[in-house]
Amino acid sequence: MPDTHFYRYDDYDRALVSERVAQFRDQVRRRLAGELTEEQFKPLRLTNGLYLQLHAYMLRIAIPYGTLSTRQLRQLAAIARKYDRGYGHFTTRQNLQLNWIKLEGAPDALAMLAEVDMHAIQTSGNLIRNVTADHFAGAAIDEIEDPRIWCEIVRQWSTLHPEFSFLPRKFKIAITGSPNDRAAVRVHDVGLRLWRNEAGETGFEVIVGGGLGRTPMIGKTIREFLPKDDLLAYLEATLRVYNRYGRRDNLYKSRIKILVHEIGPEKMREDVEAEYAAMKDSALKLTPETIEAIARQFAPPALRSKRTKVPEVEALKLENRAFALWLKSNVAPHRVPGHAIVTASLKPAGAPPGDASSAQMEGVADIADAWSQGEVRVSHEQNLVLPHVAIEALPEVYRALERLGFAEANVGKITDIIACPGLDYCALANARSIPVAQRISTHFAELSRQHDIGDLKIKISGCINACGHHHVGHIGILGVDKNGVELYQISLGGDVDFGKTALGTILGPAVEADKVVEAVDALVATYLEARQADERFVDTYRRIGAQPFKERVYGAV
Amino acid sequence: MAKNLSGELHVASANRLRDGMVVFLDEAGEWTTRLDRAAVARDERSAEILLARAQAEAFGVVDSFLVAVAESNDGTLEPLSLREKIRASGLTFDAIAAEAVRYA
Amino acid sequence: MALFRLNPQAVQEPALTLANTDDVLALGDRLDGVKLIVLHFPKFTDGRAYSQARLLRERLGYAGELRATGAVFLDQLPFLLRCGFDSFESEQKGFAEALARARTLFSVVYQPTGDGRVTAGQLRLRQRSAVAA
Numbered sequence: 001m002p003d004t005h006f007y008r009y010d011d012y013d014r015a016l017v018s019e020r021v022a023q024f025r026d027q028v029r030r031r032l033a034g035e036l037t038e039e040q041f042k043p044l045r046l047t048n049g050l051y052l053q054l055h056a057y058m059l060r061i062a063i064p065y066g067t068l069s070t071r072q073l074r075q076l077a078a079i080a081r082k083y084d085r086g087y088g089h090f091t092t093r094q095n096l097q098l099n100w101i102k103l104e105g106a107p108d109a110l111a112m113l114a115e116v117d118m119h120a121i122q123t124s125g126n127l128i129r130n131v132t133a134d135h136f137a138g139a140a141i142d143e144i145e146d147p148r149i150w151c152e153i154v155r156q157w158s159t160l161h162p163e164f165s166f167l168p169r170k171f172k173i174a175i176t177g178s179p180n181d182r183a184a185v186r187v188h189d190v191g192l193r194l195w196r197n198e199a200g201e202t203g204f205e206v207i208v209g210g211g212l213g214r215t216p217m218i219g220k221t222i223r224e225f226l227p228k229d230d231l232l233a234y235l236e237a238t239l240r241v242y243n244r245y246g247r248r249d250n251l252y253k254s255r256i257k258i259l260v261h262e263i264g265p266e267k268m269r270e271d272v273e274a275e276y277a278a279m280k281d282s283a284l285k286l287t288p289e290t291i292e293a294i295a296r297q298f299a300p301p302a303l304r305s306k307r308t309k310v311p312e313v314e315a316l317k318l319e320n321r322a323f324a325l326w327l328k329s330n331v332a333p334h335r336v337p338g339h340a341i342v343t344a345s346l347k348p349a350g351a352p353p354g355d356a357s358s359a360q361m362e363g364v365a366d367i368a369d370a371w372s373q374g375e376v377r378v379s380h381e382q383n384l385v386l387p388h389v390a391i392e393a394l395p396e397v398y399r400a401l402e403r404l405g406f407a408e409a410n411v412g413k414i415t416d417i418i419a420c421p422g423l424d425y426c427a428l429a430n431a432r433s434i435p436v437a438q439r440i441s442t443h444f445a446e447l448s449r450q451h452d453i454g455d456l457k458i459k460i461s462g463c464i465n466a467c468g469h470h471h472v473g474h475i476g477i478l479g480v481d482k483n484g485v486e487l488y489q490i491s492l493g494g495d496v497d498f499g500k501t502a503l504g505t506i507l508g509p510a511v512e513a514d515k516v517v518e519a520v521d522a523l524v525a526t527y528l529e530a531r532q533a534d535e536r537f538v539d540t541y542r543r544i545g546a547q548p549f550k551e552r553v554y555g556a557v
Numbered sequence: 558m559a560k561n562l563s564g565e566l567h568v569a570s571a572n573r574l575r576d577g578m579v580v581f582l583d584e585a586g587e588w589t590t591r592l593d594r595a596a597v598a599r600d601e602r603s604a605e606i607l608l609a610r611a612q613a614e615a616f617g618v619v620d621s622f623l624v625a626v627a628e629s630n631d632g633t634l635e636p637l638s639l640r641e642k643i644r645a646s647g648l649t650f651d652a653i654a655a656e657a658v659r660y661a
Numbered sequence: 662m663a664l665f666r667l668n669p670q671a672v673q674e675p676a677l678t679l680a681n682t683d684d685v686l687a688l689g690d691r692l693d694g695v696k697l698i699v700l701h702f703p704k705f706t707d708g709r710a711y712s713q714a715r716l717l718r719e720r721l722g723y724a725g726e727l728r729a730t731g732a733v734f735l736d737q738l739p740f741l742l743r744c745g746f747d748s749f750e751s752e753q754k755g756f757a758e759a760l761a762r763a764r765t766l767f768s769v770v771y772q773p774t775g776d777g778r779v780t781a782g783q784l785r786l787r788q789r790s791a792v793a794a
């Protein structure tokens with residue numbers, strides 16, 4: 001098995017995670033014995049990733065910076081098989097959710113996770129959540145620096161943070177190291193963007209107060225350039241300001257975005273800077289040795305440059321149209337010549353978006369061992385990524401993915417839908433999400449049509465909490481409940497590409513479940529008639545406005 | 558809550574503490590996974606009593622509450638709301654079955 | 662309400678009781694000579710007093726007794742200790758036993774706070790320089 005090219009736990013990390021499992025085992029025992037009330041126990045189980053949903057407990061497992069070794073992926077498959085129903089759901093936040101966990105079995109499942117240096121710590125609760133990163137990190141051609149080094153530093157600092165474990169509300173941090181933001185840093189509580197200044201140094205732009213949910217907001221930059229070794233001091237300062245002044249009187253106003261909105265970004269900056277000034281030269285300053293030791297572990301695999309034009313690939317492209325389309329949509333350039341980044345689509349036509357069975361997870365692990373340096377990524381579009389594939393191996397990788405059902409050539413296309421669990425699983429939902437996604441993806445299954453339509457992101461949430469990111473979908477679909485009937489509100493024009501982060505605008509009255517496909521069809525038809533050259537759906541929308549879409553949809557529905 | 562109850566049928570439901578399964582309170586005061594065994598309250602007053610009984614039997618379950626149901630002529634119970642229908646009968650689509658996907 | 666103190670001999674007068682909305686950085690000379698500061702957790706999910714505690718200990722150098730009152734449960738103890746609390750009011754059964762174990766529940770800490778514990782990061786640096794030497 002190839003070596004891993006990302007952070008490996010040492011004895012300290014391992015000790016902490018297994019002590020945490022022991023602590024949780026004792027808490028579960030006390031709850032089952034009646035020594036803890038549900039009210040006392042709930043926050044404890046939540047900080048270990050255990051929710052109670054409609055039909056069962058759900059365990060949310062952190063996949064820090066979305067990076068997995070094949071050993072870890074196989075263990076996830078084994079846990080799903082042993083403690084769940086043999087499948088899991090990869091989420092937009094680089095987590096894996098198992099939907100049928102038993103409370104009794106949860107400590108053992110967590111112990112199995114700990115065996116492969118993983119945990120579910122802080123995947124829920126009002127604290128710093130799993131830190132997310134660009135899923136192409138370490139392989140992307142446009143990358144300035146691998147953001148995962150910094151994610152790991154933040155992961156350690158945030159784990160069981162004594163001061164910030166009872167914040168007003170959850171706190172999500174995302175880091176990108178590329179100008180093309182693939183981590184949606186402007187819609188996180190804190191977004192960090194690595195960039196290089198004129199002096200040639202890299203540092204962070206610090207963006208605070210973005211978020212989706214009930215009150216979507218785009219984050220504000222409170223610092224243009226933060227020296228990297230001050231990252232933790234600055235984060236600690238930001239979190240302290242939030243912990244002290246964030247609202248606790250109203251659940252819906254408790255995120256940092258509301259604080260920033262109410263006091264203004266200027267005041268936020270002042271308060272954070274004052275706190276930072278007092279802490280800057282404390283033990284939080286990162287030493288070059290500390291940074292170097294972590295960075296070394298993210299050293300990229302030693303890939304040798306290879307042929308970029310491979311006759312077998314060219315031949316297959318001509319004879320197999322699906323393969324040719326797959327090369328276009330699912331294969332991205334790699335920084336080492338002759339290599340590519342392959343996205344395995346977890347969105348085969350008609351399937352629940354983001355779900356994978358244990359056998360499929362194992363299949364992806366086999367492929368990654370054979371052709372991707374033993375490494376797999378989880379993307380925030382709910383797909384899996386093979387980050388280091390040689391171009392000459394693409395035909396074989398394609399065939400292997402095809403056998404798993406993960407070779408759909410639809411990445412970034414209309415059927416690459418993000419959907420939250422919705423009313424089928426979620427206790428907070430108004431309406432179902434997955435069946436809507438399935439209907440749309442079945443309707444638009446035909447690949448050449450999808451490629452003709454081009455880049456189009458549909459994002460579906462089952463309620464205003466916006467776990468499915470509907471606000472930033474080119475087409476956003478939000479489930480609402482009207483007198484017990486599921487209706488779907490459609491919005492257009494959202495986006496998350498860096499520099500273009502935009503929130504969608506509601507198109508008109510919500511439509512019934514069986515009209516959603518028709519409505520999407522009408523939107524697509526409007527676009528196809530109006531588009532100029534190779535304009536994307538969302539660009540056409542921006543140019544011509546909502547009116548033509550509205551007429552078509554509400555005329556047709 | 559009282560006014561919504563009048564004239565409606567209700568059962569008491571909760572999730573079982575040890576495994577999270579959906580359970581209903583039966584006539585004997587036991588929690589069962591079978592909706593067809595659930596005790597049915599037929600008026601407002603008995604609904605209140607049913608809820609009180611459910612809350613008294615809280616050991617071993619989480620968050621008990623009343624579920625409005627309809628009863629067909631043959632006595633089959635069905636929750637009225639979609640949420641409770643889904644809670645009672647499971648997912649509305651086919652989840653990936655454990656070993657449904659094989660690869661060679 | 663039972664009281665648990667790590668330093669049973671410590672002087673408890675004069676005492677200062679604060680709400681968790683008070684700005685400890687604005688206390689000025691009200692801190693002078695104070696031997697006991699009582700901080701409050703209205704709910705155990707309201708964590709403002711953790712920040713107050715750290716600011717008192719680490720920024721203002723307060724060295725007297727620091728007491729947690731209100732919704733104080735044993736599962737918070739590892740956090741409370743790390744933020745500088747050394748005295749606790751709690752009604753919960755098993756609190757004393759938990760307090761005795763709380764410092765060793767986690768043998769590893771990542772964050773430097775004022776509690777003097779050596780962080781994983783610092784231990785790694787020491788190991789590396791020992792190897793290098």
Ligand code: HEM
Nearest residue numbers: 091092093169211212213214255420421426428465466467
């Ligand atoms: C199924 C159980 C889930 C529950 C109970 C749940 C709960 C919530 C709640 C209450 C919010 C709103 C927070 C706020 O606005 O303050 C939220 C937001 C969010 N959740 Fe979930 N969620 C669930 C599943 C998921 C899944 C599966 C994903 C990823 C696919 C996810 C990702 C997110 C994201 C990205 C947001 C919005 C971003 C933000 O926090 O501003 N959640 N969730």
Ligand code: SF4
Nearest residue numbers: 420426429462463467
């Ligand atoms: S958006 Fe709503 S329905 Fe969907 S998972 Fe989040 S909380 Fe549940």
